[in-house]
Amino acid sequence: MSERTIRGDDDVRTGHRVRTGVVAVITAGSSGCGREIARALPVWDWAIVIVYLEDQSKAEVTVAEIHAAQGNVVAVRADLADELDVQRLFKESAAAFSGVDVIVHTAPGPASLLYRYAERHVRSRGAIVSVPGAEPVPPTIAPRLGERGIGVGRAPPEEVLSFLDSWRRPAPG
Numbered sequence: 001m002s003e004r005t006i007r008g009d010d011d012v013r014t015g016h017r018v019r020t021g022v023v024a025v026i027t028a029g030s031s032g033c034g035r036e037i038a039r040a041l042p043v044w045d046w047a048i049v050i051v052y053l054e055d056q057s058k059a060e061v062t063v064a065e066i067h068a069a070q071g072n073v074v075a076v077r078a079d080l081a082d083e084l085d086v087q088r089l090f091k092e093s094a095a096a097f098s099g100v101d102v103i104v105h106t107a108p109g110p111a112s113l114l115y116r117y118a119e120r121h122v123r124s125r126g127a128i129v130s131v132p133g134a135e136p137v138p139p140t141i142a143p144r145l146g147e148r149g150i151g152v153g154r155a156p157p158e159e160v161l162s163f164l165d166s167w168r169r170p171a172p173g
Helices: 032-044 056-068 083-097 112-121 142-147 157-168
Strands: 007-010 017-020 023-027 047-052 072-077 100-105 122-130 151-154
Touching: 017 157, 023 032, 023 083, 032 047, 032 056, 032 072, 032 157, 047 056, 047 083, 056 072, 072 083, 083 100, 083 112, 100 112, 100 157, 112 122, 112 142, 122 157, 142 151
Parallel strands: 023 047, 023 100, 047 072, 100 122, 122 151
Antiparallel strands: 007 017
16 A cells, blocks of 8 residues: 655635644544544544454454445554564554554453554654543653653544544644
8 A cells, every 4th residue: 555644734614724634543433432433533634553362353344344435554463462463463563554643442351562553653743532431541651752752642432533533733833
């Protein structure tokens, strides 16, 4: 696939610059709030990596729905507690879309490997947001993300899109 770069485009409604061409990894992206978030992102011209573990058919349905909405999406099966799977998640994301800009973590269970690899692989000035019920970014990793300009947040599922919308609208300057 072609290389994607974050662009700044004008929002027709407001005239402000917004980030487009973003690559977002959504854990548990084929079900629940992860699925709803993933299905909302194509309107922003974001590429999506759906992370699933057990239900490949649900992932395929979600991918088909996003494709039908003219979205650019791939699904990657990964156990976030398995280091080789997390390595492969970032490698496959980079192969499909040349990198990762945003992580939306909605999956329950351990995520320390996800955040450790995100620290190295999320592009500078990216963002990471987790929902309650998903492990937050550990305090040992958050400062290093901040040094690279990566925004870190926690939001209830219904506020994740608002968090991402604020991130995609960088302050003028």
